[in-house]
Amino acid sequence: MRLKLKSDDALSQPPTGGWLALPMAIPKRRDGERGFICTLWEVLIAMVIVVLVFAAIINGYITSGSMAQWTGYSLAAQQAGIQCLEQTRSAVWDPAMKNNEITNLNLLNSSYSASNQNYTYTGYTTNILAVPYKGTNYVIVTNFITIQMFYANNDSSVKVQLQCVRVDTVWPFKNWGNFSSTSLYTNSMASYMAPDNRDPSTF
16 A cells, blocks of 8 residues: 655645545653753752862862972071081080080170179070072071070089070061061070090090
């Protein structure tokens, strides 16, 4: 049996005669072929999540970089203080020869005070922090030095003398996300010194 499809004009009229007119079947679209449609709220929430993730990653990199820079500054300041401490310890202090070179250190604004046969020598020095820099982009550190003589048994008649050398290294840091303000940090170190005895007559 053959079917004959008529034109649109013919389909608009009722069929006559022996011919049968059938409408064309439209195939159904399967569910898998449908596209994904997002609403505005879903898009906004996805964008907010992406922004928060990238902000957390960038903030983590900035914080880790600041901590690495702070650690480098702290180690360089510690080295600057140790240099002053070793310079003091290398000076000659021989009471038998009446030689005390510790008080000959080249300190700025130095002062000397003596009380009860003890003395305190204070002053400070400045130096450039040993970190990479270019041009005038360097960091100045200040070493406050305090040298104090005392008797180990609190009795000057026994003459058991010691000297305490303390170095306080103050250095600035302004890279915690606020470049307009500067924070000062201090590395402190101390050491005791015993006198030498280089008098040949006492050997």
